[in-house]
Amino acid sequence: GAVVSQHPSRVICKSGTSVKIECRSxxxxxxxxxWYRQFPKQSLMLMATSxxxxxxxxxxxxxxxxxxxxxxxxxxxxxxxxxxxxxDSSFYICSARNWRxxxxxYFGPGTRLTVT
Amino acid sequence: xxxxxQDPGPFNVPEGAxxxxxxxxxxxxxxxxxxxxxxxxxxxxxxxxxYSSGNEDGRFTAQLNRASQYISLLIRDSKLSDSATYLCVVxxxxxxxxxxxxxxxxGTGTRLQVTL
Numbered sequence: 131g132a133v134v135s136q137h138p139s140r141v142i143c144k145s146g147t148s149v150k151i152e153c154r155s156x157x158x159x160x161x162x163x164x165w166y167r168q169f170p171k172q173s174l175m176l177m178a179t180s181x182x183x184x185x186x187x188x189x190x191x192x193x194x195x196x197x198x199x200x201x202x203x204x205x206x207x208x209x210x211x212x213x214x215x216x217x218d219s220s221f222y223i224c225s226a227r228n229w230r231x232x233x234x235x236y237f238g239p240g241t242r243l244t245v246t
Numbered sequence: 247x248x249x250x251x252q253d254p255g256p257f258n259v260p261e262g263a264x265x266x267x268x269x270x271x272x273x274x275x276x277x278x279x280x281x282x283x284x285x286x287x288x289x290x291x292x293x294x295x296x297y298s299s300g301n302e303d304g305r306f307t308a309q310l311n312r313a314s315q316y317i318s319l320l321i322r323d324s325k326l327s328d329s330a331t332y333l334c335v336v337x338x339x340x341x342x343x344x345x346x347x348x349x350x351x352x353g354t355g356t357r358l359q360v361t362l
Contacts, residue, residue, distance in 0.1 A: 164350075173250075173333070173354040174290065223289050225350075235350060237289040 132158045134226050136238035143214055144246055150210045151241045153224030160226035163207040164235060165199060168221040180207055214245040247272055250353035252334050258359045263324050267356045269317040269334030277348075279310055281319045282333040284355060290333055293319075324360045331355040 133156040143149050153163060162181050166174040178194075180186035180201035188194045198210040207226075211218055221242050225235040252269045259265050271279075279296040294301065296308040296317055307320040317334055334353040 171354075173352040176349060176351075179349070221287070229348075234292065237291070240287075240289045242287070 132226075132236040134160075134224065134236045134238040136224055136241050138241060139239060140242045140244075142244045142246060145215055146213055148210055148212045149214055149243060150208055151222055151224075151243075153207045153209070153226065153238050155205050155226040155236070158226075158228055158231075158236075159204040160207070161204065161229045162227045163201055164225045164227075165197070165207075165209050166223045166225070168223060168240075174223060177209075211243065214243070216245045219243055219245045248353075249273060249351045250334055250336050252353035252356050254354055254356060256357040256359050258361060259324055261324055261326060261360055261362055263360075264320065264322045265324055265358060266321075267319045267332055267334075267358075269319075269353055271315050271317070271334075271336045271351075273336070273338055274312075274315060276315075276336045276338050278337040279317050280335040280337070280350075281306075281308055281317075282335050282352075284331045284333055286331075290335075290352075293332070321358075324358075326360050326362070329358055329360045331357045 135154045137152045164179050165177045167177050168174045176189050177192045178186040178188045178199050180199050182201050182204050186199035201207040221240050223240040224238045227235045250271050281293040282290040283293045284290040294303050296310045298310050300309045305322045309318045333355045336351050338349050
């Protein structure tokens with residue numbers, strides 16, 4: 131089946147620093163990758179959608195200058211949380227899809243970010 | 247009104263019980279529907295798609311009522327391993343400046359705890 135990896139799985143950083151999270155599709159080409167955020171006891175909230183080779187489309191209320199997304203290849207997307215603050219502490223999950231093969235999204239295992 | 251609404255639970259049931267989860271969605275133009283399962287601190291995993299005619303996968307039965315904008319999941323003969331949060335997910339096509347995009351919207355989930 132389709133496998134998506136994320137790295138790192140957990141990260142603790144100090145307030146004001148930047149953190150980069152990688153999302154890779156291991157056995158398929160991801161024409162589209164999605165970044166979600168999930169706070170405790172809440173649903174997954176879509177942050178942005180990125181198509182390979184083009185700029186990401188951000189959901190309303192998500193600051194594009196704070197959450198930098200790069201999708202330079204068909205197997206890799208990165209999310210950089212710039213100048214992280216404690217309120218950015220959350221579970222960040224990516225998913226990937228090849229639109230030629232349908233709507234199903236394959237989720238990565240998530241990255242738990244804690245900003246101290 | 248939330249786009250996808252679910253009873254948060256928790257549902258505490260004994261092993262072997264039958265349990266039903268309900269979900270309503272607000273966008274009448276929604277395209278496709280899914281149930282995902284999410285274990286604690288893990289990524290969501292697709293449990294099953296939901297079709298208009300209703301569909302069954304082993305102990306799991308999903309139903310969709312487009313007129314009422316209502317989705318259900320029935321679990322028969324509950325197992326301890328069924329304990330998880332069940333997420334109702336709706337796929338919408340949204341018009342954007344950059345074209346039409348497919349987007350998954352997640353409910354907050356219903357927590358199930360199966361006990362001995």
